[in-house]
Amino acid sequence: MTLETRLETAARAAGVAGFGIAGAEPFPEVRRELERRKAEGSHAGLTFTYNDPERSTDLRTSLRWAQSVVVVAWSYVDAAGSPGQATPGSGRVARFATEDHYRPLRRALGDLAAILRDAAWNAEVLVDDNRLVDRAAAVRAGVGWWGKSSMVLVPAAGPWVLLGSVVTDAALAATAPMRRDCGTCTACIPACPTGAIVAPGVLDARRCLARWAQAPGVIPVDYREAMGDRIYGCDDCLDACPPGFRALDRADGGGGRLDLLRVLSASDEELLAEFGHFYLPGRRPDVLRRNALVALGNNPGPGAVAAAVRYLTHDNWVLRAHAAWALGAMAGAEPRAGLVAGLAREDDPRVRVEIEAALR
Ligand code: B12
Known part of the structure; x- marks a missing residue:
């Protein structure tokens, strides 16, 4: 052989x-x-x-x-x-x-x-x-x-x-390239919620939600609603791809869902133990907490307001800023009261701007 x-x-x-x-x-x-x-x-x-x-x-x-x-x-x-x-x-x-x-x-x-x-x-x-x-x-x-x-x-x-x-370093015999392409199919291009596929085969990473989910710092306001309930990665262009449909049919339900309040209350050690296989810049779990706050704003459940209000006092200003956005997205009297109280104590101008925007 x-x-x-x-x-x-x-x-x-x-x-x-x-x-x-x-x-x-x-x-x-x-x-x-x-x-x-x-x-x-x-x-x-x-x-x-x-x-x-x-x-x-x-x-x-x-x-x-x-x-x-x-x-x-x-x-x-x-x-x-x-x-x-x-x-x-x-x-x-x-x-x-x-x-x-x-x-x-x-x-x-x-x-x-x-x-x-x-x-x-x-x-x-x-x-x-x-x-x-x-x-x-x-x-x-x-x-x-x-x-x-x-x-x-x-x-x-x-x-x-x-x-x-x-x-x-073994000089092995090469395999022939595959003679196949996508033909006239363009299903993935409009499926991207942020238009990141700017030409066939070309992804602009500045618009890709998978990139924002792993980027350090602030998620630009324009992308936060589009993040939806994602906390890591994005599959929209893959989900739309016909050659993948048969593989998807074999997958059973229940994968990849998690409780956002649990993410927001877990310790660094717990988050790294559960999500250590994620690419988190500098292995900082705050990136995950930031994403969870955005997801909570877009998909709030019981206890969401209290959790976001709690994050208005977090040491990390980036988390305070995203908590403010989440409360603004939830709207209503209770989030508003939390934001007003947050603004009264906040002295970081980067967070004040976010709270003021959330109150508008
Ligand atoms: C950086 C990176 C990212 C960046 C993307 C940056 C980018 N556009 O390059 C971010 C963080 C956004 C990302 C996202 C994802 N990633 Co990623 N990522 C990488 C990484 C580390 C490097 C990729 C790279 O070098 N890109 C360089 C550019 C130049 O490559 P390219 O975009 O493929 O460009 C080629 C095409 O544009 C093609 N081309 C040019 N013109 C045309 C025209 C036509 C018509 C066609 C068809 C092609 C074509 O030629 C270019 C090269 O010359 C690799 C791992 C690695 N070391 O390779 C994984 C990798 C690419 N990622 C992977 C995965 C799984 C993902 C996600 C699906 C994860 C998710 N579910 O969220 C998404 C998919 C997003 C997408 N549609 O591409 C897999 C992809 C597997 C696969 N089947 O292709 C890899 C290979 C990791 C792995 N080891 O499996 N990723």
């Missing part, structure tokens, strides 16, 4: 939804795109692969010996389930993050790395790593095709996959 066949057999046995092999040559067109977006600002200040476009599009700058990239796609939608009922006071987590779905992907990649190392080759697992643009590797390896949402779509699973690679 060839090494390529052994790798694919092991990957399929581990349950992957897609498998392919690509050469480790640089990705000059992706580098140009990263640089273009950085120059125009549509990377929204994100670091990751944007930090050093040369490095993230040329594996050999970080792994000098790289010859081939073994890429797999992991379908997580069965395990994630579909979000349960949007009950008042509940928040929503995108399916890719309902639990640590990267864990089985990393395990499968670890199996492949072990096979390569047993054959005396170097092997390094890269997932969500700044040294590689995962989607570019997946498209080159024929694992899927670039959809108009900018997601890589995989047969049978559609966009509902996470991607990861093993880089090796």
